[in-house]
Amino acid sequence: MGIFDRMSQLIRANVNDLLDRAEDPDKLIDQYIRDMSDNIRTAREQVAAMIAQQKELEADVAETTTLASEWGAKAQRAVAAGKDDLAREALRRRRDSESNARVYDEQLRAQRDAVAKLKEQLRQLEAKYQSTLSQRDALVARQRRAEAQQQVASTVTATVFQPLDPTSDLERMERKIRSTEAQAAAALEVGDESYEAQFRELDMDDDIESELAALKSGSGFGSPALGEGAPVAGELTAGEASATRQG
Numbered sequence: 001m002g003i004f005d006r007m008s009q010l011i012r013a014n015v016n017d018l019l020d021r022a023e024d025p026d027k028l029i030d031q032y033i034r035d036m037s038d039n040i041r042t043a044r045e046q047v048a049a050m051i052a053q054q055k056e057l058e059a060d061v062a063e064t065t066t067l068a069s070e071w072g073a074k075a076q077r078a079v080a081a082g083k084d085d086l087a088r089e090a091l092r093r094r095r096d097s098e099s100n101a102r103v104y105d106e107q108l109r110a111q112r113d114a115v116a117k118l119k120e121q122l123r124q125l126e127a128k129y130q131s132t133l134s135q136r137d138a139l140v141a142r143q144r145r146a147e148a149q150q151q152v153a154s155t156v157t158a159t160v161f162q163p164l165d166p167t168s169d170l171e172r173m174e175r176k177i178r179s180t181e182a183q184a185a186a187a188l189e190v191g192d193e194s195y196e197a198q199f200r201e202l203d204m205d206d207d208i209e210s211e212l213a214a215l216k217s218g219s220g221f222g223s224p225a226l227g228e229g230a231p232v233a234g235e236l237t238a239g240e241a242s243a244t245r246q247g
Helices: 003-022 025-080 084-158 168-218 238-246
Strands: none
Touching: 025 084
């Protein structure tokens, strides 16, 4: 498919879609009724014109038939008067009149058939018009019911994955509250752990202060505290005292 064909198809599709959405059943039915009324008026005018032509043909048939009879009578009088030439002319004219009468009669039969068909079509059109008038309100009501049913069906389809349940909002709020409560509990737990870590740091600070005090006292790392067997400054140890006595 060429690009111009695709463009043409796209334009037709968009135009048809706009027309479908712009259609109003009330206005369309009223327009149909107006169009039918116009067609009926035109059909009546056509039937009237055809009937007038039929009347003219009937008059032509009657006139030519009468002329044929009159020329026949004249031919008889001319023969009775011994005027053969005049009788021949009368007979020729009678023949022409009879021929014209036959032509007009054929046209008249065709005209009558055409008038009968037009009258039947007009009768059907008028019956359809009256039926449409009587059914207008019913048709509009049917269209509105169909549109309402279509709207309901579209709503149901659109809410298949999101049903119209008033409890769904409550459930959503409950889930949100549970989430908030869980976050608060987690924050408290983290806070408790922070406090315990601070207390542990305090204990570690006490140990370091003790070790620092021991270094300052010269006892070194891991020396027992004073009063627990540690020598007092200026006192000799047991080994040192024995060595002194031996000396």
